[in-house]
Amino acid sequence: MDTEAQHMERDRSSGPADGTEEGSRSTHVRERPAASMSWGRTVFLGMLCTAALLLFSAFVLQPFLIPSGSMQPTLQIGDRVLVNKLAYRFGTEPRRGDVVVFDGTGSFVPETAAGGNAVGTLLRGAAASLGLAEPAGSDFVKRVVGVGGDRVVCCEKRGRLEVNGAPLDEPYLHPGDRPSDVAFDIVVPDGKLWVMGDHRSNSRDSRDHLGQPGGGMVPVERVIGRVDWLGWPLGRLGSLEGTDAFTGVRPADGDHG
Structure with a gap:
């Protein structure tokens, strides 16, 4: 009887033949769906954050990669600037001296029918809206020199631009550049910008x-x-400096800027 009792106790205390505890096996089985749920949650959160960034970029503040040197020294090639999309949303219009990003379709580039790979275009547009790729070929960044009603002339006797008869001293110009090598005398129509x-x-x-x-x-x-604002590189991080170059410009008729 004592021998039989000892065998029975050994049988109860012994684990599976491979030495793996039953509890450990059941734990591993339960961990697989838990790990899958954790991975799925991470992907979902990543997609949610990306969607939130895209919405923020679409309506509030958009990063914009500077692709050329046309705005040097104010903006350098490779700079990431932050474009305030609320600046002109509530009745305020661009003012002389503002640096703006605009869609040049119909003014700087011709109207063309959309083409190419739709998915590729969508992905590129999303990357550009986050400042991760160059902007579309129809997007430009320039400085506003004339608003609706302004007469902009190049150039007066000292070689400066004139806006509504007032000569401009433009400290933001690239060193060595003249205000313009092209002569012009234009009046900006209402609702337009030069x-x-x-x-x-x-x-x-x-x-x-x-x-x-x-x-x-x-x-x-x-x-x-x-x-x-300038968002990158870190050494240039900060707000974009304004200019007083247009302080002496008198308003054109009907101009409230």
């Missing part, structure tokens, strides 16, 4: 579209937003 790059000798801007439909004028409704 824009120019700060690197005048390396900027394709309103001057390059004189004589074309639209005359190089950018419709105000095509403005995406105002460049208010």
Whole structure:
């Protein structure tokens, strides 16, 4: 009897033949769906955060990668700027001296039918809206020099631009650049903007579209937003400095800017 009792106790205390405890096996089985749920939750949260960033970029603040040197020295190639999309949403219009990002379709580039790979275009657009890729070829960044009603002339006897008869001293110009090598005398229609790059000798801007439909004028409704901050590189992080170059410009008729 004692021998039989000992065998029975050994049988109860002994585990499976492979030495793995039953509790451990059941724990491993339960961990697999738990790990899968954790991975799924991570993917979902990642998608949610991306969607939130895209919405924020679409309506509030959009990163914008500077693709060219047309705005040097104010903006350098590779800078990431933050475009304030609320700047002109509540009745406020662009002012002289503002640095703006705009869609140049119909003014700087011709109207064309959309084409190409739709998925690729969508992904590229999403990356550009997060500042991870160059912007669409129809998006530009320039400085507002004239608003609706302004007469902009190049150039007066000292070689400066004039806006409504007031000569401009433009400290933001690229060193060595003249205000313009192209002579012009234009009046900006209401609801339009005359824009120019700060690197005048390396900027394709309103001057390059004189004589074309639209005359190089950018419709105000095509403005995406105002460049208010520099987000990258870290050494240039901060708000974009304003300018007092237009302080002496008298308002044009009907201008409230």
